[in-house]
Amino acid sequence: MTGLAEIEAALASERLVMLGGLAPTPPHPPATRSLLLVGPDNPRFWPHFTASREYADNQPDPLDRWSKRVFGAVAGTFGGTAIFPSDGPPYPPFYAWALQSGTFFVSPISLLVHPRDGLMCSLRGALALPLALDFPDPVPSPCNGCETRPCLSTCPVGAFETGQYAVTACHNHLDTPAGSDCMGTGCAARRACPASQRSGRNPAQSAFHMRAFHGKR
Numbered sequence: 001m002t003g004l005a006e007i008e009a010a011l012a013s014e015r016l017v018m019l020g021g022l023a024p025t026p027p028h029p030p031a032t033r034s035l036l037l038v039g040p041d042n043p044r045f046w047p048h049f050t051a052s053r054e055y056a057d058n059q060p061d062p063l064d065r066w067s068k069r070v071f072g073a074v075a076g077t078f079g080g081t082a083i084f085p086s087d088g089p090p091y092p093p094f095y096a097w098a099l100q101s102g103t104f105f106v107s108p109i110s111l112l113v114h115p116r117d118g119l120m121c122s123l124r125g126a127l128a129l130p131l132a133l134d135f136p137d138p139v140p141s142p143c144n145g146c147e148t149r150p151c152l153s154t155c156p157v158g159a160f161e162t163g164q165y166a167v168t169a170c171h172n173h174l175d176t177p178a179g180s181d182c183m184g185t186g187c188a189a190r191r192a193c194p195a196s197q198r199s200g201r202n203p204a205q206s207a208f209h210m211r212a213f214h215g216k217r
């Protein structure tokens, strides 16, 4: 009988990792008994992805195309399907699933935070499997005991001072020469989180996401 270790090994072969797991209610899709929330296995993910055919072919959306291929293959191996945050509308409730899993938390700046990657956590997709799996026990939030809360005060334009994301102020800053720090190495507020610093996420990976984020406004 398939166990979690077997599925995690398949994910690890693609430098992916389960960041949370749950039995979704209601099941989504209907035959689903377990939902695995999956993200990059930092820092090993970035060199693996940049060696892929999708990264090399100069076509649009290489990470989305890589994710569709790889997640679909892993899910299919275990009789399931892959689900992505961009599947919609209506979009799958990844934020709610993340909180239900007990391994993601709402940070003081409202973004999800995870013990493994801090504010650099990234949910690439989910595996919806027709298998009943036992998931690890919930873990404490990394925000417990984080007394200085640098996520609230590090942004150079105060985009999180109210606890909500002032996205226009952020984009305006990224258009200026001073915004090159965030554009080149990732959001300073996310980087300042002590849990993010333990992640070891490659700055080039963060720059890739920043270009996608800033280019879509």
Ligand code: SF4
Residues within 6 Å of the ligand: 107, 108, 113, 118, 119, 142, 143, 144, 146, 149, 150, 151, 152, 192, 193, 194, 195
């Ligand atoms: S900086 Fe501290 S309070 Fe803010 S998200 Fe990270 S761990 Fe939580």
Ligand code: SF4
Residues within 6 Å of the ligand: 154, 155, 156, 157, 158, 159, 169, 170, 171, 173, 174, 182, 186, 187, 188, 189, 190
């Ligand atoms: S990317 Fe830079 S400007 Fe935008 S919210 Fe993060 S720290 Fe602030």
